[in-house]
Amino acid sequence: MIEELDAVLAAAKDELATIDxxxxxxxxxxxxxxxxxxxxxLGKGMRNVSPADRPTVGAKMNxxxxxxxxxxxxxxxxxxxxxxAALCADPGFDPTLPRPVPLSDGRPGAxxxxxxxTEHIEDIFRAMGFLLLDYPEVxxxxxxxxxxxxxxxxxxxxxxxxxxxxxxxxxxxxxSTGQVRTLKSVAPPFRAIFPGRVFRNESTDASHxxxxxxxxxxxxxxxxxxxxxxxxxxxxxxxxFERDVTVRLRPGYFPFVEPGxxxxxxxQVCGGSGCSVCKKSGWVELLPCGLVHPNVLRxxxxxxxxxxxxxxxxxxxxxxxxxxQIEDVRHLLGGDLRxxxxxxxx
Ligand code: FA5
Numbered sequence: 001m002i003e004e005l006d007a008v009l010a011a012a013k014d015e016l017a018t019i020d021x022x023x024x025x026x027x028x029x030x031x032x033x034x035x036x037x038x039x040x041x042l043g044k045g046m047r048n049v050s051p052a053d054r055p056t057v058g059a060k061m062n063x064x065x066x067x068x069x070x071x072x073x074x075x076x077x078x079x080x081x082x083x084x085a086a087l088c089a090d091p092g093f094d095p096t097l098p099r100p101v102p103l104s105d106g107r108p109g110a111x112x113x114x115x116x117x118t119e120h121i122e123d124i125f126r127a128m129g130f131l132l133l134d135y136p137e138v139x140x141x142x143x144x145x146x147x148x149x150x151x152x153x154x155x156x157x158x159x160x161x162x163x164x165x166x167x168x169x170x171x172x173x174x175x176s177t178g179q180v181r182t183l184k185s186v187a188p189p190f191r192a193i194f195p196g197r198v199f200r201n202e203s204t205d206a207s208h209x210x211x212x213x214x215x216x217x218x219x220x221x222x223x224x225x226x227x228x229x230x231x232x233x234x235x236x237x238x239x240x241f242e243r244d245v246t247v248r249l250r251p252g253y254f255p256f257v258e259p260g261x262x263x264x265x266x267x268q269v270c271g272g273s274g275c276s277v278c279k280k281s282g283w284v285e286l287l288p289c290g291l292v293h294p295n296v297l298r299x300x301x302x303x304x305x306x307x308x309x310x311x312x313x314x315x316x317x318x319x320x321x322x323x324x325q326i327e328d329v330r331h332l333l334g335g336d337l338r339x340x341x342x343x344x345x346x
Contacts, residue, residue, distance in 0.1 A: 147180035183300030257290025
């Protein structure tokens with residue numbers, strides 16, 4: 001029995017020396033210390049040991065069990081230390097960030113559905129070689145309007161009611177401001193997306209917020225086609241919804257694209273039968289897009305005879321509503337934790 005116990009200890013130490021993941025460690029723990037483990041099985045053999053030898057064998061049994069328990073704990077500490085060292089070596093790790101603050105009711109939080117869908121979109125476009133860019137919410141009139149072929153006298157300025165600031169700047173009314181900024185700063189060819197928050201001085205209802213989110217996409221190259229644009233938009237929606245969704249394409253007017261399109265999605269809240277989100281029409285405006293107008297390229301110093309491009313301005317807040325069948329856009333920024341917690345994953 002003593003030799004058997006020594007052999008079990010040696011076998012446990014041999015196995016532990018090669019273990020490098022917590023699941024394998026747990027497996028060793030079960031095989032040696034579990035209810036049907038090797039040490040427990042030897043313990044059951046104690047009844048066959050003579051009464052005279054029992055104190056010695058019993059002491060050895062405890063010694064071996066303690067040694068195996070300690071060796072497993074030591075290995076677990078080493079694996080945890082290695083895991084933390086790897087996390088610290090990650091270039092994205094920032095030890096100066098504050099700890100997450102527990103919520104006042106002590107219950108766990110959840111990631112906001114806007115964050116979940118934004119990250120999904122970012123992953124899709126990053127995989128296709130798009131740059132991910134971030135631009136200011138306070139903008140100049142030039143980047144929000146003039147650079148997009150909307151001069152001061154243009155009636156299209158009234159299409160989006162603007163929050164003007166006292167210094168003459170404004171809160172951007174759309175992420176298309178990023179088109180002007182990117183065209184001015186990145187040499188073509190390039191492809192980029194810029195998600196962000198936008199603001200409109202308008203009254204709210206089930207599908208309109210004064211503050212909402214868009215994702216702008218811009219691709220500039222030598223020969224960019226409408227076919228490629230429409231294909232990319234449909235592929236994006238299939239990826240997001242993880243199934244085919246019914247869409248319709250119709251002409252749309254935006255001064256900064258020519259031709260311009262409106263891509264509508266069949267309302268996912270009512271299934272197309274009509275509700276307050278789609279204003280009883282069965283369709284929701286989601287993804288306006290088009291070929292970049294030559295005046296937009298010219299304004300930014302890009303030669304329209306050399307370069308062409310497509311752009312889209314995805315209504316991210318509405319996309320989130322469609323994906324999760326949310327019946328009022330105002331839930332998104334309403335600040336009610338009960339709403340956000342419904343999106344808790346795992
Ligand atoms: C624009 O903002 C253009 N900049 C889009 C664009 C970009 C066109 C590039 C062509 C090329 P529009 O005002 O339609 O267009 O808004 C775009 C999308 O944002 C809409 O389809 C809709 O899904 C969403 N949206 C518009 N207004 C609101 C609102 N008040 N609340 C929530 N979502 C809105």
